[in-house]
Amino acid sequence: IALEIVAETGSTNADLLARAVHLQQPTLLWTQLQTAGKGRAGRAWHTPPGSALTFSLAWKFNLPLQGLLGLPLAVGVVIAEALRSYGVEARLKWPNDVLKDEGKLAGILIETVVDKSGQVATWAVIGVGINIAQAADLSAQTGRAIGAATELAREPERVMATLLDGFAQALPVFEQHGFAAFVEAWNTLDAYAGQTVNILDQGQVLHSGQAAGVDASGRLLLDTAQGRITIAAGDVSLRIR
Ligand code: ATP
Known part of the structure; x- marks a missing residue:
């Protein structure tokens, strides 16, 4: 290098x-x-x-x-x-x-x-x-x-x-x-494992749920009222709720 x-x-x-x-x-x-x-x-x-x-x-x-x-x-x-x-x-x-x-x-x-x-x-x-x-x-x-x-x-x-x-x-x-x-x-090393978080897109709440770590592709796992969803990074932001 x-x-x-x-x-x-x-x-x-x-x-x-x-x-x-x-x-x-x-x-x-x-x-x-x-x-x-x-x-x-x-x-x-x-x-x-x-x-x-x-x-x-x-x-x-x-x-x-x-x-x-x-x-x-x-x-x-x-x-x-x-x-x-x-x-x-x-x-x-x-x-x-x-x-x-x-x-x-x-x-x-x-x-x-x-x-x-x-x-x-x-x-x-x-x-x-x-x-x-x-x-x-x-x-x-x-x-x-x-x-x-x-x-x-x-x-x-x-x-x-x-x-x-x-x-x-x-x-x-x-x-x-x-x-x-x-x-x-x-x-x-996940700071937010198990915590309730919001996923924001330009300030708007897209999803809320419990953060459950990431999968082998690096997508966020979120446990919501509708069940577990995966979120690709794109340009969303995570905030503690
Ligand atoms: P998030 O999704 O959590 O909003 P982000 O990953 O989009 O953050 P980045 O693009 O990685 O944020 O970093 C830019 C943001 O980091 C800025 O909008 C500002 O809020 C913050 N920031 C800027 N300089 C610093 C710094 N020296 N230390 C910590 N935070 C900073």
């Missing part, structure tokens, strides 16, 4: 997306300051200076695009397990968040480029932001509870090395076996 470090950039995902098809090897781009971070569906990811570990990893999978559906959840497992090895009580929220206590500790944004050069391959640019400092105004700015793992700020290089190791081990496993190889770990 090639490692690149830059002092400042708009978005590490945008930078690697632009270069993905020309990359000769997996590449990790780590920035000290990200000024225009992205979330899902055009939402913003905020990174006040010094408050986060911010990086993207470009990885080529010999899979069609649909083979990557469960990847955000597998990446959540990699991050949560890496952070837990530092004593951080990281848990997972479907589909793509890492929580600490009730707050959002890390965000994951995966963007893809289908390689049209020959055999079936897809570049995934895996963007990760992990809060390592309490940024006072972040919670007000986002209207959401924020989690921060301040203990990681002491040794960011070592944490990055642990994360890199985790990805190097897990992504080939994902390529071969898909999310099925991660489903048990995901369900063990």
Whole structure:
């Protein structure tokens, strides 16, 4: 894996997306300051200076695009397990968040480029932001509870090395076996198992029920009054009710 470090950039995902098809090897781009971070569906990811570990990893999978559906959840497992090895009580929220206590500790944004050069391959640019400092105004700015793992700020290089190791081990496993190889770990780390939740689409409640973990494709299992249903990630959001 090639490692690149830059002092400042708009978005590490945008930078690697632009270069993905020309990359000769997996590449990790780590920035000290990200000024225009992205979330899902055009939402913003905020990174006040010094408050986060911010990086993207470009990885080529010999899979069609649909083979990557469960990847955000597998990446959540990699991050949560890496952070837990530092004593951080990281848990997972479907589909793509890492929580600490009730707050959002890390965000994951995966963007893809289908390689049209020959055999079936897809570049995934895996963007990760992990809060390592309490940024006072972040919670007000986002209207959401924020989690921060301040203990990681002491040794960011070592944490990055642990994360890199985790990805190097897990992504080939994902390529071969898909999310099925991660489903048990995901369900063990599920922050909302057994809790009553709402599934929202643009603020509207689509479904309510008890969260019952995820299946081997990474779909949410929800026990509703009408019985168990499965929900694909798409662009819905999960909220505790
Ligand atoms: P959900 O579905 O839970 O609403 P999401 O998965 O759609 O979240 P993302 O797209 O992953 O959210 O992340 C963008 C959102 O994260 C923003 O809308 C904002 O509320 C929140 N956010 C932005 N910056 C941070 C940060 N540094 N720490 C925690 N949360 C943040």
